[in-house]
Amino acid sequence: MSPDDPRSDGGDAAVDPGGDASPPTFEPLSVDAAGDLIEDVVDNVERVIVGKREAVEHIVVAVLAGGHVLLEDVPGTGKTMLARSVATSVDASFRRVQFTPDLLPADVTGVNVYNQKTQEFEFQPGPVFANVVLADEINRAPPKTQSALLEAMEERQVTVDGDTRPLPEPFAVIATQNDVETGRTYELPMAEIDRFAKKLRLGYPESDQEAEIIGRTAGHHPIEELAPVTDGHALRRARETVAEVRLGEPVRNYISRLAEYTRNHAQLGVSPRGSIALARTAQVRALLAGREYVTPDDVQAEAPTVLSHRIRPRTGSETGDDVVSAALSSVAVE
Incomplete structure (x- = not known):
């Protein structure tokens, strides 16, 4: 492999919630290698998602731009599967949070737990401490829980009980929300909506595309066999290319x-x-x-x-x- 091949780098482990926040230096990929990385991820996701190449491109573009994505549509159009497929295509840490009315902010960010053996409080990181976080049906949680993501999405850090901890890099939130059952959901505040680089709608597939989807999922679901085509380290190198x-x-x-x-x-x-x-x-x-x-x-x-x-x-x-x-x-x- 050439030095610019994005697949030649090892993956980045998630950052220790109490570790050093100083960012390492990354050598940018060439323009062609960065473009190939994007194409590889999009092609890989299309092994699972049929007929939504433009939407997949938009998500990958947002992640490489250091942004977050909000997927809004009716239930069953593949929002969660699309987010999972993108996350699986990158060999990096991934966590999913199912937002529900009883979800608490600490369930997202983490909490300090008293250790009787050491007689000290220890921080137990929440699912937000991952490279890719899927916030599934984010509008089903009350505003107080939704706001737990505000600091994380903008500043790439989490503050719990006065202690601020850096999040791993790269860090991206892919959130889904249904635009039906408005009486059972909570509207996202404008401060949170503005933190999403992109908002996308998938829509229903064409009849031939739906037939292909049925054929692909008749046996084992293709998401079960999806393998990463790049990693967090290569993604950060591609981000350096973007910056240039x-x-x-x-x-x-x-x-x-x-x-x-x-x-x-x-x-x-x-x-x-x-x-x-x-x-x-x-x-x-x-x-x-x-x-x-x-x-x-x-x-x-x-x-x-x-x-x-x-x-x-x-x-x-x-x-x-x-x-x-x-x-x-x-x-x-x-």
Whole structure:
């Protein structure tokens, strides 16, 4: 294997919750190797998920951009299976949290437990201490439990009883929520929604795709045989490659003008966090195209999934998608 082959590196173990938070240095992959890594993960996930390549790409783009993903749709469309498949494709630590009305914040972050033998409190890390965390049906838990992820998603750390502990890197949250049974769920606060780099909907498959899904799962489910195609170490090297993709001043100004348009044409527009997420995901999109620089086309490809969920329109007849579509049509590329 060549030094730039992302499969030539060993995986990263999860960080000790009480360990050193100083980040190690990683050698970036070449642009081609980073693009191959993305393609390998997407192709691997498609062994399980049929007909959703675009959605899979969006998830991998968000993870490489250092972001998190919210999957929203009706039950049974494959949200959880898609998240599991992406996590399984990367040889890194993975934990799943099933959000329920009785779930407590400590069930997510961890808790200090008194050890009678040592007569000291010991920290028992929660499932958030993993490289990939699946927050399944996140809107079924009350706001207090949902807020347990706020610090983790933004600052990559968890504070319990006054002690702050770093989370492992890479760290990504893939959350799912159903958009039915609203009377039995809790709406996510805007502060949490804004922490998701992307919000995606899968939709129902086409009839031929559904027939293929039935055929694949008639015996053993393909997720049972899915093997990793990369690891956490290679993922961090790819992130270093993303960081080196050039984001010229004209593109930065274009992103800023798009965000400004949403603020002027909606009750709540895109935050600076949203603009940063758009810039980072556009850098990954450029890698997918084999380029070392971002173009307005990359920005336009990422804008709908990155910006729409952060917008609160002025009228009930309008959606965040409508505002973003109008911004892309109205804001000139200079």
